[in-house]
Amino acid sequence: MSKRKGEISREKILSSAEYLFAANGYHGTTVSQIVREAGLTQAAFYLYFKSKEEILDEIFLNFERQLDQFVETGQQLNQHNFSEVEKHLTQTYIGLFQLFGANKNVIKIVFNEGGQGEKLRRRIVNQIHTNMTQNQSLGILKPEINTEVFAELLVASIERIAIRYGIDEDYSPAYLGHSLAGILFQGVLTKNT
Template identity: 30%
Template structure:
């Protein structure tokens, strides 16, 4: 799962990643306060002292999960900016592809997504950071002539994050819709609107 503060050695890395994975499942399913270190170590088949070789506390492992989510999400959004000089006919499919990648991450890492996007007290800050990054991407894409010059990209970015947040919770994480289909719906709505 993560790369932070790893204990050296393959067995140590495997054990640490297993603790992170199990902790993510437990926090996601039971919430922060109901999750117990004793449950995490029991499921990982390690001792409690072993847990403390890798993490100082329950709060420390929770914060690391949030950091992993944030780092991965930031990387995906940075990679989602459209390249300069693209042909106009390829823009829609490229946006769909990049948004599908983000939704696939949310689905594959559903426990991390639930923690970082909804549970953590930092989730609002994460979404604000995400909106700022999306706004920068959109403004650059606007300068490149991909989008109308009269559109307020801050409003578009905030709207897009709201759409992503809500539909991830109500559709994607509940298995109602697949990442590619969700990306297609959102891109179609934003690029073409609702008027028939």
Template identity: 30%
Template sequence: MTDERLDAAAREDSATKGEMTRARLRRAATNVFARNGYHATKVSDIVAAAGVTQPTFYIYCESKEAAYEALVAAFRDNLRQITLTNLIDPAIPQAELETRVAQSFHRFLDFMAQDRALTEIGFFQPPGCSQTKALMVDWVAANIAQEQAGGVFRADIPAAHIARMLVGLLDQMGRMNTDAAGRGELARHCARLFCGGVGMRTG
């Protein structure tokens, strides 16, 4: 690839025909993988959805597997970014905790909804999802441990377990297909249970 092409790719404007095709293939692959999962999608489905022929696919992708891995990796990078910038401040006044946690859930849900198909690939469906969730548990657990050390979260549940449970909540909530307002409500409900539990607090 020559310098001019790299420039064209870097500048968002004036996409070359090739970049257009690449983008359409990527979108098509994302949608088809999301709908059918890795094993059940055929390259022929992807190229049909993209409106190109099969060899064209292999101009832009080394293999079906490489195309899939690239999508998983892209989602993973985005999720890591979101997770690390989405951590609860270790020094939150207890009173604000639930609100802050709700905001955090809300950002996660928005992120997932923003490209639902990619989320399906990277977070919901195997084989990509398992490693993604394992990584996320680690990222989150580190933060939870800090909260516990700071006295914000109770310390009688191991951070790793809380992190797993949080990911479990997010997994189930993320699968609900709601609009922006619905996501706000979901996030508040998550935060309510996550912070205060289901009990009536009468004891």
């Protein structure tokens, strides 16, 4: 079944806004630029969106929905044998880097747009902190780990790796996921230390 003309126009507007927000920032982009990029008119824009802010909200909401499956993975650790936990989390990190690679413009928007980006980041950190505290009580994580600090460290690490390596495709998502997991689970010190 083919898409209706209205659906195609709406998607063009969203795609154009996503591209321009990533390139110029939300505040540096106008509705006129969005419709010009989409090859549409301002009248068409206002058929589908009330404002530029509504588009930004939708971009964030769509990304949050995709991201939720990865953020909630910590709730599932007790369903795995201890020997499978590292593999499960490694696959989660790989999936995250794949998601980021498939949404390069959205990632740039999320990381660069202060208010909504920070709100999303805070929600993710809080969910990971909650998951880790639960897993700590189940004996999956060491009791001496400060789960709040670790949640911040994990999110900051993933964020920075995605910005530095993932978005520009210096390394594959699999390589990045395995590297992060290796550092988190194996440490960086040699056995001789």
